[in-house]
Amino acid sequence: MSGDLFAGIAAGSRLQLGDQAWLLHGFALAAADALLPALKDVIQAAPFRHMCTPGGRAMSVATTSCGTLGWVSDRGGYRYARHDPASGRDWPTMPAPMRELATAAAAAAGFPDFRPDACLINRYRPGTRLSLHQDRDEPDLGQPIVSVSLGLPATFLFGGMARSDRAVRVPLDHGDVVVWGGVDRLRFHGVLPVAPGVHPQLGAQRINLTFRRAGPAGGTTA
DNA sequence: AAGTCGCT
DNA sequence: CACT
Numbered sequence: 001m002s003g004d005l006f007a008g009i010a011a012g013s014r015l016q017l018g019d020q021a022w023l024l025h026g027f028a029l030a031a032a033d034a035l036l037p038a039l040k041d042v043i044q045a046a047p048f049r050h051m052c053t054p055g056g057r058a059m060s061v062a063t064t065s066c067g068t069l070g071w072v073s074d075r076g077g078y079r080y081a082r083h084d085p086a087s088g089r090d091w092p093t094m095p096a097p098m099r100e101l102a103t104a105a106a107a108a109a110g111f112p113d114f115r116p117d118a119c120l121i122n123r124y125r126p127g128t129r130l131s132l133h134q135d136r137d138e139p140d141l142g143q144p145i146v147s148v149s150l151g152l153p154a155t156f157l158f159g160g161m162a163r164s165d166r167a168v169r170v171p172l173d174h175g176d177v178v179v180w181g182g183v184d185r186l187r188f189h190g191v192l193p194v195a196p197g198v199h200p201q202l203g204a205q206r207i208n209l210t211f212r213r214a215g216p217a218g219g220t221t222a
Numbered sequence: 223a224a225g226t227c228g229c230t
Numbered sequence: 231c232a233c234t
Contacts, residue, residue, distance in 0.1 A: 051227095053226070053227070053228065054226080054234075055225085055226050055228055055232095055233060055234055056228090056233070056234070057226085057228045057229080057233085058228095059227075059228085060228095061227085071227095073227075075234090078227075122227095130227060131226080131227065131228065131229090132227080133226085133227030134227080135227080163225085163226090188227095189227090190227075
């Protein structure tokens with residue numbers, strides 16, 4: 001079973017998920033303590049909310065964002081917005097410890113010049129999930145996606161270029177980071193329903209940070 | 223009418 | 231499966 005492939009991964013090891021896709025096991029563990037207070041401030045300024053898909057259904061996962069651009073979804077589609085539609089205000093600034101972690105993780109995975117301007121923050125309570133999808137709303141697909149797992153464990157699905165392609169199941173724990181870009185940038189991915197549990201630091205939830213470059217290539221969105 | 227960062 |  002695929003779980004056996006991942007069963008004995010040492011902290012700090014890098015596991016290749018594709019030509020340009022990596023699981024960096026435990027990469028965020030050291031940074032997590034500095035990250036969590038900053039994250040708490042972000043969430044206070046821009047609370048989690050349930051967005052609707054263009055199909056008109058509410059996502060089970062709750063989302064918010066920080067950075068100069070935030071990911072939003074409604075009946076009109078997916079897009080990046082400069083303002084939080086719930087408040088009309090700018091998204092909270094991306095805290096430096098978050099940005100630096102993302103840049104370091106990208107570099108460790110072979111993407112040395114990652115400058116994220118958006119961080120989508122997803123909150124998974126037990127039972128919630130995210131079905132297979134592509135991240136394709138960013139203009140510069142040369143920049144990777146950096147995904148940081150915090151709190152409860154989950155099973156990440158890493159698929160192919162078509163939704164129907166078989167997906168690899170990747171167990172993710174608090175502190176794990178997945179990076180994908182280049183030829184793997186548009187691979188379908190998702191998260192299986194999160195199992196009930198309580199994490200010592202985060203309680204009954206998993207929080208995923210996905211860092212992206214959502215503004216123009218190389219440009220200074222801020 | 224193909225596709226759904228959907229659900230059962 | 232049902233909805234857009």
